[in-house]
Structure formats: C-alpha cells, structure tokens
Amino acid sequence: MSATRGDGLLAFHPACAPDYLPREQLRQLQLQRLQAIVRRAYERQKLFRERMEARGLSPADVRTVEDVAKLPFMVKTDLRDTYPFGLFASPMEDVVRLHASSGTTGKPIVVAYTQADIEVWKEVMVRSFCACGVQAHDVIQNAYGYGLFTGGLGMHYGAEALGATVIPMSGGNNERQLMVMQDFGVTVICCTPSYFVHLVERAKEAKIDFGRLRVGVFGAEPWSAAMRDHIQAASGIRAHDIYGLSEIIGPGVGVECHRQDGLHLFEDHFLPEIIDPVTGEVLPDGKEGELVFTTLSKQAMPMIRYRTRDITTLMPEPCGCGRTLRRMRRIGRRSDDMFIIRGVNVFPSQVEVALLKVEGTLPHYQIVLSREKGLDEMEVQVEVTPEVFSDKIKAMKELQQRLEHAVEQVLGIRAKVTLVEPRTIARSEGKAKRVVDRRNI
Amino acid sequence: MEVAQVSVFLENRTGGLADVVDVLAKNAVDIHAVTLADMADFGILRIIVDDADQAKKVLKAAGFTAEKTRVVAVEVPDRPGGLAEMLGVLRKQGINVEYMYSAARKRGESAIVVVRVDEIPKAVGALRDAGVKVLEKLEAM
Numbered sequence: 315m316s317a318t319r320g321d322g323l324l325a326f327h328p329a330c331a332p333d334y335l336p337r338e339q340l341r342q343l344q345l346q347r348l349q350a351i352v353r354r355a356y357e358r359q360k361l362f363r364e365r366m367e368a369r370g371l372s373p374a375d376v377r378t379v380e381d382v383a384k385l386p387f388m389v390k391t392d393l394r395d396t397y398p399f400g401l402f403a404s405p406m407e408d409v410v411r412l413h414a415s416s417g418t419t420g421k422p423i424v425v426a427y428t429q430a431d432i433e434v435w436k437e438v439m440v441r442s443f444c445a446c447g448v449q450a451h452d453v454i455q456n457a458y459g460y461g462l463f464t465g466g467l468g469m470h471y472g473a474e475a476l477g478a479t480v481i482p483m484s485g486g487n488n489e490r491q492l493m494v495m496q497d498f499g500v501t502v503i504c505c506t507p508s509y510f511v512h513l514v515e516r517a518k519e520a521k522i523d524f525g526r527l528r529v530g531v532f533g534a535e536p537w538s539a540a541m542r543d544h545i546q547a548a549s550g551i552r553a554h555d556i557y558g559l560s561e562i563i564g565p566g567v568g569v570e571c572h573r574q575d576g577l578h579l580f581e582d583h584f585l586p587e588i589i590d591p592v593t594g595e596v597l598p599d600g601k602e603g604e605l606v607f608t609t610l611s612k613q614a615m616p617m618i619r620y621r622t623r624d625i626t627t628l629m630p631e632p633c634g635c636g637r638t639l640r641r642m643r644r645i646g647r648r649s650d651d652m653f654i655i656r657g658v659n660v661f662p663s664q665v666e667v668a669l670l671k672v673e674g675t676l677p678h679y680q681i682v683l684s685r686e687k688g689l690d691e692m693e694v695q696v697e698v699t700p701e702v703f704s705d706k707i708k709a710m711k712e713l714q715q716r717l718e719h720a721v722e723q724v725l726g727i728r729a730k731v732t733l734v735e736p737r738t739i740a741r742s743e744g745k746a747k748r749v750v751d752r753r754n755i
Numbered sequence: 756m757e758v759a760q761v762s763v764f765l766e767n768r769t770g771g772l773a774d775v776v777d778v779l780a781k782n783a784v785d786i787h788a789v790t791l792a793d794m795a796d797f798g799i800l801r802i803i804v805d806d807a808d809q810a811k812k813v814l815k816a817a818g819f820t821a822e823k824t825r826v827v828a829v830e831v832p833d834r835p836g837g838l839a840e841m842l843g844v845l846r847k848q849g850i851n852v853e854y855m856y857s858a859a860r861k862r863g864e865s866a867i868v869v870v871r872v873d874e875i876p877k878a879v880g881a882l883r884d885a886g887v888k889v890l891e892k893l894e895a896m
C-alpha cells in the first residue's frame with residue numbers, strides 16, 4: 315500500500331452495528347427479510363407474479379436463503395418496459411422520491427423510494443463513509459451531480475446523517491471546486507474517479523496542493539487498481555471505491571474499508587449472488603461471474619434477483635477489518651462494456667491499464683471502434699496533457715508509439731493511438747464515456 | 756540571449772489553428788514568428804510572442820495544451836551562404852538542431868532565424884564567438 319495521509323481507521327457510528335453481525339445471525343436476518351420482500355413483490359408487482367406463476371412458484375417456496383436461486387431474474391429492460399409505474403410496489407402517496415439513471419436512448423430507468431427506503435439509503439451511506447474512515451467532524455465536498463442521478467443526493471443525505479459538513483458542489487467548474495476545497499479545509503471529496511484525476515491536473519497547473527484533503531470516495535464508473543495507485547500517488551489522499559446502482563438503491567451498496575482489498579457488501583439489505591452470465595446458474599464464492607442483487611428491504615420498488623451486468627467475484631474470507639460482511643472484488647468491467655474486436659474480448663479497463671503503464675500518461679482516453687472495408691479498427695484517443703507534451707515532433711511520435719506498444723502488449727491486438735487535445739473526450743455527468751462504437755453491427 | 760517560444764498541441768481538425776490564433780487575438784497577444792509542424796494526425800504550433808507567459812495562460816484557459824520552450828533567435832546575413840555559416844558554427848560544436856524556422860520580418864540586410872537546440876548556453880557562446888548576432892527579443896512583425 316502506498317503511503318497516504320489517510321488515517322481515521324476506527325470511524326464508528328451506531329448505524330455500523332450490522333457490519334459486525336455474526337454470520338449466523340446475518341443469515342437469519344436475510345431469510346426473514348427475503349421472505350417478506352418476495353411476498354411484497356409477488357403481491358404488488360404484476361411482472362414478478364406472472365413470472366413466478368409461469369414457474370409454478372409462490373412466496374412460500376422460499377424456505378432458506380439459498381432458495382433465492384429458484385426465483386426469476388429481473389433485468390434492466392424490465393424497468394424500461396414497465397415505465398413509468400409498472401414495478402412500483404407502493405402507492406404514489408407513500409413514494410417520497412424518484413430518481414432516474416442516465417439512460418442513453420429512449421425512456422429513462424426510473425426508480426422510486428418511500429421514506430423508509432430513504433432511511434435505509436442514509437444508513438448504508440453512513441456505514442460506507444465510516445468504512446472509508448470518514449467521521450462527523452469531516453468536511454465533505456460532494457462533486458457528484460445533483461438531480462435525477464442518485465450519486466449527488468445519495469451521498470448528500472448520507473453525509474448529513476453522519477453529522478459531517480456537506481458542501482453540495484455538484485459536478486463541473488474546476489476552479490471553484492479547488493477554491494472551495496482550499497478555503498473551507500475540505501477533508502473528503504466524493505466524485506467519479508475520472509473527474510478527480512481531472513481536478514488533480516488542474517490543481518497541479520495552478521500549483522495548489524490539496525491542503526487537508528485526506529479521503530476520496532470514488533464511484534459510479536469502473537476504474538482499475540492502477541488508476542487508484544495513480545490517484546493516491548498524485549494527490550496523497552486515500553482513494554476508496556464505492557459501488558452502487560440506482561436500480562438497487564444508488565451509491566452505498568458496497569464500499570472498500572481501509573484495507574482496500576475488495577468492497578464490503580451491505581448484505582443485510584442487498585443479498586448478492588454470482589451467476590454464470592450465459593446459463594444463469596449460481597456460482598460458488600470465489601468464482602467470477604455476473605453480480606446479482608435482491609433488495610431485502612426496499613419498499614417502493616423491490617428488485618428480486620436483479621442482474622447488474624457487472625462482472626466480479628465474491629470473497630468469502632473474513633476481512634482483517636473485523637466486518638463480517640462478504641466482500642466482492644473491485645469491478646473493473648461490466649459485461650455491457652465489453653466489446654469484441656477481431657474476435658478478441660476487450661474491456662476498457664484493460665486499455666486503461668495499458669495506458670497507465672506508459673509513464674506520465676494520464677488516463678483520459680476514449681476507444682473508437684469503426685469498420686472499414688469489412689475490417690474492424692480500434693482507435694484509442696488519448697488526451698495530451700502538459701505532463702506528456704513536448705514541442706519536439708520526435709518526442710510526440712515516440713509517445714504515440716510507446717502507447718501503441720503498451721496497448722498491443724496488454725490486449726494482444728494492434729490499435730491505432732491518436733493524440734488529441736485535452737477535454738475533447740466527451741464526458742457526461744462526470745462519467746467518462748469510454749467506448750464509441752461506430753461499426754453499426 | 757534566449758527567447759521564449761510557446762508550443763501548442765493541435766489535433767488535425769478544421770479550424771484548430773484558427774482557434775488558437777483567435778484566442779491570442781482576443782487577448783491582444785502579438786505574434787512575432789510562427790511555424791506549424793504537422794504530422795498525419797496532430798501538429799505542434801510554435802509561436803514567438805511578446806509575452807509568452809500571458810500567451811500560455813490564455814491558451815490553457817481556453818483548453819489548449821501549451822508549454823513554454825527556450826529557443827535562440829539569431830540574425831543571419833540575407834545572402835547566399837548566410838544560413839550555412841551560422842549552422843556551420845553549431846555543427847562544429849556538435850550541437851544538434853532539433854528544428855529551425857525563420858521569422859517573417861527582415862532587418863535591413865539580415866534575416867531572423869529561430870533555432871531550437873538542447874544546449875542553449877553552449878550554442879549562444881559559440882555563435883557569439885563566431886560573430887553571429889544573437890537577439891535578446893523579437894519585435895513585432
């Protein structure tokens with residue numbers, strides 16, 4: 315582990331008690347909640363009931379936690395197909411909040427919360443902050459986008475519930491972000507990892523350091539361990555990975571503790587499974603596959619066996635931090651993000667690892683796929699930052715070649731690397747769009 | 756004895772060059788010499804302006820990657836062999852010329868040439884010893 319300013323390893327809040335439940339008790343709690351939520355979904359979600367009936371199942375068939383494997387899956391398109399109210403399990407007078415995920419085309423994915431759901435969300439966010447060593451005396455700058463996106467308000471409510479000071483900056487306006495960070499002695503920043511890398515560069519240019527900043531709570535997009543090392547070395551803060559998705563609740567489904575070795579999942583509210591993405595069969599702990607969640611306490615929109623499309627592994631070994639919650643390996647890839655080029659499966663995170671191997675290169679990149687005369691071409695556009703820029707053509711050509719070489723070494727296929735001007739690579743809500751596919755397949 | 760040049764990274768796209776020059780014009784930055792090195796998909800614009808720090812600052816604010824580089828500006832007699840004599844001095848010293856371009860303005864009988872070398876003090880010393888006039892600054896075109 316690199317030397318960072320992070321400490322505060324013993325942040326504790328009463329809400330964290332379930333993090334340390336003996337496994338047997340946790341299992342019992344999961345079963346009670348699972349039976350109740352399956353009953354609720356069966357009674358109130360038409361789609362779920364129809365699928366259960368088609369399999370000859372009723373809620374009474376859930377007798378153990380393992381019985382969850384008998385139940386039908388939910389997928390993202392189910393939310394789109396039943397838009398707007400189809401999966402609501404509470405009447406609108408009990409729904410206190412709506413959020414939506416940033417869908418790229420067509421109808422958005424809308425999710426609903428009752429007041430009880432909001433309380434659960436606050437609780438898992440408080441537990442997440444504590445796992446990152448964040449405490450009530452911290453000053454938290456929240457640079458996630460506020461609005462329909464769950465990142466902004468999810469972090470905000472959690473930080474307030476913890477008793478910390480929240481600065482609701484939302485995304486963008488780098489100069490102002492850096493100014494506020496300096497002037498108010500900010501100790502914790504919440505944003506996407508790619509946006510923080512961007513802030514680090516701006517800070518370096520403006521020759522300001524990060525003052526009291528100690529911890530970063532970074533999520534909403536997959537990032538690699540190499541990117542974490544880069545962030546920690548460049549900024550001196552401890553960078554934690556937080557995981558969540560709006561279909562389940564938003565941020566706060568899982569988080570890294572100070573050991574930074576996998577993300578603890580809040581299993582008392584979100585029951586995880588790993589399945590074979592092709593057969594749908596449940597895989598044992600330690601095997602890699604697609605992550606599936608059943609929300610155990612969500613009232614307004616229960617999700618039974620929701621397929622996340624994220625690829626990971628559950629780690630059953632106890633963690634040195636003392637939490638009994640199982641961990642999952644950090645998510646470097648989504649089955650959605652994977653693309654196939656010339657018969658090779660490629661994840662954007664592999665390209666990121668390759669680019670970070672070339673010293674001084676910062677990971678602002680975009681992959682553009684095209685098809686010319688029936689042949690697939692992969693282009694990696696890399697932003698030229700002051701750190702790598704030279705006025706000598708020779709040096710720039712060498713940089714380009716080193717990058718091409720690194721990509722070929724990691725992926726095993728050739729890609730064209732193009733150097734582009736900074737900030738030309740599209741960013742939406744601070745989430746970096748990594749792949750543009752122009753092949754029209 | 757050395758002049759500050761501003762180098763700007765440019766993608767190969769329509770209007771890219773015009774965008775840079777627009778930013779400079781809006782900020783009243785005067786250009787004394789300019790050259791564009793272009794490759795298939797990117798280019799490096801090199802300019803000499805009256806205030807290099809200001810130019811770098813406004814270009815960065817407009818989103819460009821711009822850096823300051825030290826170069827040498829010399830007066831070369833405007834006659835056959837003038838340039839060859841100057842370069843001969845550098846060759847004798849084993850100084851590698853990374854690139855070179857001329858400023859548009861002539862001063863009487865002389866042309867002004869901007870040279871990028873790695874060993875600036877050595878180059879300036881050798882040039883001066885050989886009687887070549889090394890400029891402190893460039894004036895407006």
